[in-house]
Amino acid sequence: MQLVCPAGNLPALRTAIDAGADAVYVGFRDQTNARAFPGLNFDEEELRQGIAYAHARGRKVYVALNTYPDSARLSHWQRAVDQAAGLGMDAIIAAEMAVLHYASTRHPDLPRHLSVQGSATTAAALRYAHQRFGISRAVLPRVLSIQQVERLCTVSPVPLEVFAFGSLCIMVEGRCQLSSYVTGASPNRHGVCSPASFVRWEEGEAGRSVRLNGVLIDRFAAAEPAGYPTVCKGRFDVGGEVFHALEEPTSLNTLELLPRLAQAGVAALKIEGRQRGAAYVGSVTRVWREAIDQQRRAPQGWQARPQWQDTLASHAEGRQTTLGPYHRAWH
Amino acid sequence: MKLSLGPLQYFWPRERVLSFYRDAAGWPVDIVYLGETICSKRRELRTRDWLALAEELADSGKDVVLSSLALIEAESELGVVQRLADNGRFLLEANDLSAVQVCRERGIGFVGGPTLNVYNHHALQLLMEDGLRRWVPGVEQGRELLKALRAAMDAEGQPMPELEVMAWGRLPLAYSARCFTARAADVPKDQCGFRCIEHPDGLPLDTREGEPFMVINGIQVQGMETVDMAPERDELAECGVGILRLSPQHEDMAAVVAHFHAMLRSPVPPPRLGARNGYWLGRPGKASLAGPALD
Numbered sequence: 001m002q003l004v005c006p007a008g009n010l011p012a013l014r015t016a017i018d019a020g021a022d023a024v025y026v027g028f029r030d031q032t033n034a035r036a037f038p039g040l041n042f043d044e045e046e047l048r049q050g051i052a053y054a055h056a057r058g059r060k061v062y063v064a065l066n067t068y069p070d071s072a073r074l075s076h077w078q079r080a081v082d083q084a085a086g087l088g089m090d091a092i093i094a095a096e097m098a099v100l101h102y103a104s105t106r107h108p109d110l111p112r113h114l115s116v117q118g119s120a121t122t123a124a125a126l127r128y129a130h131q132r133f134g135i136s137r138a139v140l141p142r143v144l145s146i147q148q149v150e151r152l153c154t155v156s157p158v159p160l161e162v163f164a165f166g167s168l169c170i171m172v173e174g175r176c177q178l179s180s181y182v183t184g185a186s187p188n189r190h191g192v193c194s195p196a197s198f199v200r201w202e203e204g205e206a207g208r209s210v211r212l213n214g215v216l217i218d219r220f221a222a223a224e225p226a227g228y229p230t231v232c233k234g235r236f237d238v239g240g241e242v243f244h245a246l247e248e249p250t251s252l253n254t255l256e257l258l259p260r261l262a263q264a265g266v267a268a269l270k271i272e273g274r275q276r277g278a279a280y281v282g283s284v285t286r287v288w289r290e291a292i293d294q295q296r297r298a299p300q301g302w303q304a305r306p307q308w309q310d311t312l313a314s315h316a317e318g319r320q321t322t323l324g325p326y327h328r329a330w331h
Numbered sequence: 332m333k334l335s336l337g338p339l340q341y342f343w344p345r346e347r348v349l350s351f352y353r354d355a356a357g358w359p360v361d362i363v364y365l366g367e368t369i370c371s372k373r374r375e376l377r378t379r380d381w382l383a384l385a386e387e388l389a390d391s392g393k394d395v396v397l398s399s400l401a402l403i404e405a406e407s408e409l410g411v412v413q414r415l416a417d418n419g420r421f422l423l424e425a426n427d428l429s430a431v432q433v434c435r436e437r438g439i440g441f442v443g444g445p446t447l448n449v450y451n452h453h454a455l456q457l458l459m460e461d462g463l464r465r466w467v468p469g470v471e472q473g474r475e476l477l478k479a480l481r482a483a484m485d486a487e488g489q490p491m492p493e494l495e496v497m498a499w500g501r502l503p504l505a506y507s508a509r510c511f512t513a514r515a516a517d518v519p520k521d522q523c524g525f526r527c528i529e530h531p532d533g534l535p536l537d538t539r540e541g542e543p544f545m546v547i548n549g550i551q552v553q554g555m556e557t558v559d560m561a562p563e564r565d566e567l568a569e570c571g572v573g574i575l576r577l578s579p580q581h582e583d584m585a586a587v588v589a590h591f592h593a594m595l596r597s598p599v600p601p602p603r604l605g606a607r608n609g610y611w612l613g614r615p616g617k618a619s620l621a622g623p624a625l626d
Contacts, residue, residue: 068448068450068451069450069451070450070451070476070479070480071450071451071452071453071476071479071480071482071483072476072479074451074452074453074483095448096448096450096451096454097449097453097454097457097458098451098453098454098457101453101457102453118428119427119428119446119448120428121402121403121404121427121429122403122404122406122409122427122429123406123409124409124412124428124429124430124432124433125403125427125428125429125432127432128428128429128431128432128435129428132457132461142508143402143404143507143508144404144508145404148404148405151406170507170509171505171506171507171552172402172505172506172507172508174448175401175402175446175448175505175506176504176505176506177469177470177471177502177504177505177616178504178505178545178552180471180610180615180616181502181504181545181554181615181616181617182615182616182617182620183615183620184609184613184614184615184616186471188448188450188471189450189471213615213620213621214620214621215538215542215544215617215620216538216539216540216542217538218539219539232505235539236536236537236538236539236544236545237536237537237538237539237541238515238534238535238536238537238547239515239534241515242539245511245514245515245536245547246507246509246511246514246552247509325508325509328521329519329521330509331508331509331510331513331519331520331521
């Protein structure tokens, strides 16, 4: 199983490679990718350096072009595909049909991975992307149980990549408009979710309130840890009870499923977090590298070590982790 | 312009569903979308019941389309899509690429539903090659996006498919593997007790200061406001919209249909009965919120 790690900038890319990533995924510094955050991502020169660094060590670099251009902006995404090919990227990770089609006709030798944003959860959807755009891999949305992932591995026309660790989208990726409902800015169209420019913190008698474009997402008591106000991770009132009605601030961690994912034939494990710093990338990558290598060498009796889990928990949202959708009871 | 009755988003008792569509047979809507699009566990009507209902409504003069799930996880759910596609009489509304592929493999036409993520003319052309005959844009696709898309189709000499826009109802905002109704009731999804049936217009979710915000509907989250695009009818027509979709609600649906029917025959646009759709203007979907146009 390949380990695919996030890199939001050049130091994170080098750290990921040094820590044992088989591949890193990156984004251009614009809205062509789903982490279009201020101060993040790569310009062309940085990409050249990053690709050279990775290739010198036998590793790969993928570029995420996984947002959805409208007609007026489609040519910009097409130029980004050209740029990816020109730079010698090892693959593009894309979701949108016109982008995938353009890449498949203009740059047929540039491998195409279907992004998690493409929302493909069945063999039929994967067949579509394979037949229509010649994808060579697909990243599954974080909605399927481990049993469903295992089953899909046996019927998919292409190798599958799944999310192993990191922040957890509770909604089907590519199908969530909560951010744009409140701010106008969306993951699909603008590559952002609940962007920081709309966040306002307020101190008051009722505690510390956090608003997104004026909408109260949560309120925290003095000693309570306060999380980032992503719409889905706020506390709301449903039927007179205030709770995390959609999702708690927690991170996905599938480490204990490693043997099953390997057995199922999953081609690659993805670590989320291009918006995180090099310290996160290095620490999380080292844990997964060691875990994957040990599981490969000695699959019998392999167990996730407590210190691995501690390290991963220390990087998780609210220091909490979950098996998420892989575990049926979570639903 | 035509009127359509969109697929029923909520979970109602069998008798309520049947009486709703008995009434709908007499309403001035041209097109009726039938079927479960949210959750495969909702089985007050089975696939064969939906198909029987489709025959009845078609016999009473409605153009019937069978809608399919937005999120397909299990192979049994894909099997239902295949059965719907094999009905031999009615078009399928494909709400996922799985359904597109099912239609494509059979060489049959389909309606491209709002969760297909079509944002530009080239994606639309690709789907038209696959058999798309009518397109229902998603919630984010506003006026300027549709205008640019249409202009690009024109420039390439490509005809537009029929265009249908969600004109009345709550905006579907998100879908999840998790059931939020079950979560609110503190029961596991697999033993949910079909609690959605207790919320025939969804389960309201308010902010901690009591502002109505969203509505929970099983695995789906909707905006709280009921959007009304009747006042924009002239703009919609200019954008090439030929069909207005009205989303079923538990009360007063006949009056909603009558309002839109009268609106289409009136020389002046009607007053707004629901909320403005912010997305249409390139703003936050929740129209009461401020925000720069981002397009």
